[in-house]
Amino acid sequence: MARTLFDKLWAQHEVLALGGSVSLIAIDRIFLHERTGSVALKSLRQAGRPVVDPGRVFCTMDHIVDTLPGRGDETRMPGGRAFIVETREAAAEAGIRVFDVRDPQQGIVHVISPELGIVLPGATVVCPDSHTCTQGAMGALAWGIGSTEAEHALATGTLRVEKPKTLRVRFEGRLAPGVTAKDLTLALISRHGSVGGNGYAVEYAGSAVRDLEIEARLTLCNMATEFSAFTGMIAPDEKTFDYLRGRPYAPRGEAFERAVAQWRELASDPDATFDREILIEVDELAPMVTWGTSPQHAVPVTGVVPAVQDSGTASEAYERALKYMGLEPGARLGELKIDAAFIGSCTNSRISDLRRAAAILRGRRVAPGVRAICVPGSMTVKRQAEAEGLDQVFRDAGFEWRESGCSMCFFAGGESFGARERVVSSTNRNFESRQGPETRTHLASPETVAASAIAGRIADARALSRAA
Amino acid sequence: MEKFDTLTAVAAPLLRDNIDTDAIIPSREMKSVSKTGLAAGLFAGWRYTAIGGREPNPDFVLNQPAYAGTRIILGGSNFGCGSSREHAVWALHEYGIRAVIAPSFAPIFFGNCIRNGIVPARLPSDAVAALAAWVEQDPAVHRITVDLEAQRVTTAAGASHRFELDEEPKAMLLEGLDAIDLTLKQRAAIEAFRARDRAARPWIYLDDPRTVST
Ligand code: SF4
Numbered sequence: 001m002a003r004t005l006f007d008k009l010w011a012q013h014e015v016l017a018l019g020g021s022v023s024l025i026a027i028d029r030i031f032l033h034e035r036t037g038s039v040a041l042k043s044l045r046q047a048g049r050p051v052v053d054p055g056r057v058f059c060t061m062d063h064i065v066d067t068l069p070g071r072g073d074e075t076r077m078p079g080g081r082a083f084i085v086e087t088r089e090a091a092a093e094a095g096i097r098v099f100d101v102r103d104p105q106q107g108i109v110h111v112i113s114p115e116l117g118i119v120l121p122g123a124t125v126v127c128p129d130s131h132t133c134t135q136g137a138m139g140a141l142a143w144g145i146g147s148t149e150a151e152h153a154l155a156t157g158t159l160r161v162e163k164p165k166t167l168r169v170r171f172e173g174r175l176a177p178g179v180t181a182k183d184l185t186l187a188l189i190s191r192h193g194s195v196g197g198n199g200y201a202v203e204y205a206g207s208a209v210r211d212l213e214i215e216a217r218l219t220l221c222n223m224a225t226e227f228s229a230f231t232g233m234i235a236p237d238e239k240t241f242d243y244l245r246g247r248p249y250a251p252r253g254e255a256f257e258r259a260v261a262q263w264r265e266l267a268s269d270p271d272a273t274f275d276r277e278i279l280i281e282v283d284e285l286a287p288m289v290t291w292g293t294s295p296q297h298a299v300p301v302t303g304v305v306p307a308v309q310d311s312g313t314a315s316e317a318y319e320r321a322l323k324y325m326g327l328e329p330g331a332r333l334g335e336l337k338i339d340a341a342f343i344g345s346c347t348n349s350r351i352s353d354l355r356r357a358a359a360i361l362r363g364r365r366v367a368p369g370v371r372a373i374c375v376p377g378s379m380t381v382k383r384q385a386e387a388e389g390l391d392q393v394f395r396d397a398g399f400e401w402r403e404s405g406c407s408m409c410f411f412a413g414g415e416s417f418g419a420r421e422r423v424v425s426s427t428n429r430n431f432e433s434r435q436g437p438e439t440r441t442h443l444a445s446p447e448t449v450a451a452s453a454i455a456g457r458i459a460d461a462r463a464l465s466r467a468a
Numbered sequence: 469m470e471k472f473d474t475l476t477a478v479a480a481p482l483l484r485d486n487i488d489t490d491a492i493i494p495s496r497e498m499k500s501v502s503k504t505g506l507a508a509g510l511f512a513g514w515r516y517t518a519i520g521g522r523e524p525n526p527d528f529v530l531n532q533p534a535y536a537g538t539r540i541i542l543g544g545s546n547f548g549c550g551s552s553r554e555h556a557v558w559a560l561h562e563y564g565i566r567a568v569i570a571p572s573f574a575p576i577f578f579g580n581c582i583r584n585g586i587v588p589a590r591l592p593s594d595a596v597a598a599l600a601a602w603v604e605q606d607p608a609v610h611r612i613t614v615d616l617e618a619q620r621v622t623t624a625a626g627a628s629h630r631f632e633l634d635e636e637p638k639a640m641l642l643e644g645l646d647a648i649d650l651t652l653k654q655r656a657a658i659e660a661f662r663a664r665d666r667a668a669r670p671w672i673y674l675d676d677p678r679t680v681s682t
Pocket residue numbers: 062063108109110129131344345346347405406409410427428
């Protein structure tokens with residue numbers, strides 16, 4: 001029978017059917033970070049349960065760790081140091097590989113996992129972090145879990161999982177210059193709603209997805225959780241295999257070639273049926289930017305704040321979002337003055353993101369009064385950027401250049417943007433107070449963030465590229 | 469984990485869509501590596517007048533005297549979206565919440581509820597809205613019943629709505645089972661699976677990642 005990519009991954013990892021639609025699924029990779037992994041390791045230890053196979057477990061310090069130059073264990077988050085120290089101790093005791101504060105490979109979990117070849121096609125990957133779906137871009141079944149489930153995975157090497165339905169999202173056509181994977185995902189969520197993927201494992205497919213480079217595919221899958229999906233995934237292809245070849249934790253030599261031979265089978269059969277299909281024609285898409293407090297509140301950067309009847313949002317929530325964002329219906333996004341610009345996060349902080357932003361910033365200056373920050377997604381990305389001189393481009397333009405980590409993607413009580421400050425951000429969540437108490441976040445691609453930083457207002461990067 | 473049978477309790481309407489886990493328990497309220505001490509931070513951004521403060525905001529539903537002893541939340545769609553933090557569920561549980569009734573749940577939050585003895589009941593939005601309207605007439609008296617065995621939400625006014633729940637999570641909640649204990653009973657099957665899988669996909673198995681030179 002014809003099967004989808006998801007069906008194949010599920011079948012390959014199903015240890016047992018447990019009744020109803022729940023199966024016991026074998027877990028190949030468990031990633032932890034100091035924010036939610038610490039509590040799982042600690043609680044497991046208290047229960048006297050060992051980690052069954054530390055060889056499949058990895059841990060990084062990304063969420064709480066400081067991103068200011070010269071950092072150590074001290075962080076701006078009150079009590080943050082304890083999370084770092086306790087995670088380090090618990091991980092050492094369990095025999096887990098930790099990408100610690102000063103490790104040259106440290107970085108945001110969903111950036112370093114593909115970068116180091118830890119996630120592989122056909123692997124099941126879990127992490128107590130909602131953006132684990134990012135890693136599905138490598139042809140893996142990767143999803144976010146809670147801490148209790150992380151304990152379960154650590155103690156048993158498996159999870160009891162309710163089988164989701166399947167949804168294929170086909171992006172067909174060719175992206176116009178200046179339109180990116182970030183714009184694809186915002187377009188999808190704005191059309192189908194922030195709950196549109198609820199109950200589904202989403203496979204992204206179509207010519208526009210095949211055309212995307214690996215880092216862009218990671219961006220696309222990153223926001224499957226903002227679509228309320230179980231996860232997102234993309235069938236692996238030659239680009240995936242080329243990307244992985246030679247990565248530290250990927251198989252080597254002959255073992256790699258044998259793996260590739262099997263990975264080639266990881267695609268939905270041509271006549272496989274999905275529980276649901278969505279088609280999006282991409283040729284006419286423009287760069288997208290959000291106006292409200294949900295990722296579904298996205299419109300073209302050239303657009304306006306929609307009227308309530310065009311907003312896809314109930315009137316009460318719509319009013320609340322506008323009030324929070326300090327906006328009126330009909331306001332042009334392109335006229336909104338900004339206070340800050342942020343390039344970073346597991347959505348858009350990889351080397352290709354930084355290169356595209358730097359291409360816009362080169363020879364230009366951030367507008368007076370705008371605070372601009374760039375946080376590379378990993379120390380590897382940071383070193384690469386420095387080798388290419390991109391750090392100098394960012395600095396010359398007036399950006400702060402940071403150590404890697406989640407940084408101001410979210411507010412944990414430490415560093416943040418100010419109340420009612422308007423921030424254009426390459427991150428994935430524009431929820432109320434996500435980047436700081438009462439901070440107003442507009443999500444966009446790195447090029448839109450860069451162009452906006454220069455203009456001092458939300459701006460269309462395509463106009464700058466044309467002028468250059 | 470405590471067992472869930474039938475619960476009749478005060479229910480608080482919070483019908484906003486997309487209530488995210490950061491709204492349920494803000495990051496800044498998760499002050500230590502711990503599953504406890506979280507109830508005071510539940511809905512902190514809405515519940516208190518100032519950030520980091522503890523002065524109750526009288527407008528917030530859980531602060532109103534009629535909603536004292538709330539054990540059920542009536543929520544909007546995509547309840548529990550956002551961060552995977554289980555602290556949201558631990559905070560709800562510590563506060564006393566044992567069921568959330570909403571049109572849809574974010575998947576990670578849903579799983580976290582099951583693992584912590586909270587019933588996540590999916591009902592159509594008009595049913596949730598009707599329950600909320602009835603509750604609001606007299607919150608302390610108009611209590612809602614969640615019958616897990618029958619998979620029904622009922623009221624004394626005669627409302628009765630069935631919610632769907634897969635048999636496995638239902639059994640976990642009804643019997644208060646510890647999932648790890650349950651799974652460890654399948655150790656032999658897991659080990660047999662691993663042996664087969666290791667032969668088929670040797671590259672997945674890393675002996676000690678700490679020794680890989682990067
Ligand atoms: S960068 Fe932001 S979204 Fe990504 S893992 Fe870190 S906090 Fe989460």
